[in-house]
Amino acid sequence: MKSVIIRPGPLNGKVKIPPSKSLSHRAVIAAGLSNGECCIDNISMSEDIIATCDIMEKLGVNIKQLPNSLNVCGKGKLRLAHDKTVSNELQCNESGSTLRFLIPISMLTGEKIIFNGKSKLVQRTLKPYYDIFDKQNIKYTTSNGNLPLIVEGSLKPGIFEIRGDVSSQFITGLIYSLPLLDGDSTVKISTKMESIGYIDLTLDVLSKFGVKIQNNNYREFKIKGNQHYNKRNYRVEGDFSQAAFYLAAGVLGGEVECMDLNMESLQGDRVIVDIIKEMGGSITIKDGILKASKSDLKGTIIDASQCPDLVPIVAVLAALSEGTTEIINAGRVRIKESDRLKAMATELNKIGAEVIEREDSLLIHGKPCFNGGVVSSWNDHRIAMAMAIASIRCTQKLIIEDSGAVKKSYPSFYEDFKSLGGKVNERTMG
Incomplete structure (x- = not known):
């Protein structure tokens, strides 16, 4: 089983977001x-x-x-x-x-x-x-x-x-x-x-x-x-559900520019920009590039009914925001690659967050940082990537077990993480 060891630190720079x-x-x-x-x-x-x-x-x-x-x-x-x-x-x-x-x-x-x-x-x-x-x-x-x-x-x-x-x-x-x-x-x-x-x-x-x-x-x-x-040629635009991880990285500590996104996109997960702004995050758009900068975030109420894939990364943002956040109407994420409500509550609490799991929601009391430690991806690509972003605000190294789950949707995730200054080491556990 593959795992990664991530040492805390901010991410900075430009990243080309993978296609949707x-x-x-x-x-x-x-x-x-x-x-x-x-x-x-x-x-x-x-x-x-x-x-x-x-x-x-x-x-x-x-x-x-x-x-x-x-x-x-x-x-x-x-x-x-x-x-x-x-x-x-x-x-x-x-x-x-x-x-x-x-x-x-x-x-x-x-x-x-x-x-x-x-x-x-x-x-x-x-x-x-x-x-x-x-x-x-x-x-x-x-x-x-x-x-x-x-x-x-x-x-x-x-x-x-x-x-x-x-x-x-x-x-x-x-x-x-x-x-x-x-x-x-x-x-x-x-x-x-x-x-x-x-x-x-x-x-x-x-x-x-x-x-x-x-x-x-x-x-x-x-x-x-x-x-x-009818036959035709088609270019796939960048994926807002994947951009969400690096936009979150920017507001949690650093400055990250996300490239190759369509600002007129029909993707429902484009709402991540509005969610981060509502939480007090700094996101600017220039020449088609979204730039997220370090910000003081505040808790809010987030309706996940139209954007279920954002729940893992939004939970990380909420756990590092001042005050309380509720992620509501999220029951469907229990039947994704993992039970994502249980997975995020379990793994964030392991590293010092305060997350209460409810039937179809998460109640999250924000803290300034996490402790670090060992977490599991639950063999779920979005859990693995969300926890990697959580490492930015850990006080100690974070080990993500079964980290290879990212290959399901974003095979180059850790390479992009490293390109932004992330300190990642991979290892194989027997």
Whole structure:
């Protein structure tokens, strides 16, 4: 098991933020569903993106990796490759986006397909799809509701009712696949829609690839059938969910400039700029570069319903702010790569923070610094990165166990951390 030892100290300098993982998934899939060659520029081959690419290739898409880009050649129709080297098992590893996006998309083949995963992904809920399969009499089997999932059959156009407060990934998977069916469909949202920003990303990518979806105020989506994905080139913009870590580093101690971010982005996690400013953090924008500078932060109330991926780093900021912070409407983060409410409460308290875990929230009483010590990543990339940023304000060294979890979304995280002056040593624990 890999671990890192980080000695406390401020971070300073410029960092190029990696491309958005959310947009990378969406662009690769849209390109693969088109007929022709598309160049997806500015892409990082994190473990999650590799999982999506591997499955799209199994579904008949040709993908060639180039430095910082992919050539994706779709054939307009997916077909499961059948030869001695390719099985009908699609391995999603630990990527929830890969699994939930590609279940309905793979069903466009009409063939028997096995979906599998690793670690906590095996247990993450797929019930919204099971409900649809039951309604449409689609044959499927699971392991007591968990992976592996064996599904055989095709979705039929019609009316799809789905909750909006479990995961927007189910909705994205449906509205990627339904336009290709021979008939019109409607996706009706039966609860309040959370993570609207991710739906906006989906609709924007679909529009750029020529697919039209009628959005009726996020309550329902009208989808014409017999549409086609148009081939096009696409550049992936920088990821605000990853920029959040280095913006936090800047306001906690130092001055960090984050490059390659789209200030007009539809990414929901762009709200990290507003959250930090509301807490008293200094963030300025000049020539498209976000600069975060050391600031005295104050506690506040943060609603995480539309930005669940920000919870780990926001918890670190809150624990180092004057006064009390509540992170509310965060229950969904319990079913991410780890139980992120429990993970952040546990690991921050280990190093001297005062965090109270509630059913769907965190109550955090801020302190000026942490002690340091040994913490776990919970095999969760965002926990590992959040705790690395916490080291800035530790009084002693911080050891992060299972630190390699960052490869899931940000393989170069520790290299970028070092480039800003971070003192990181890696070691392998027997």
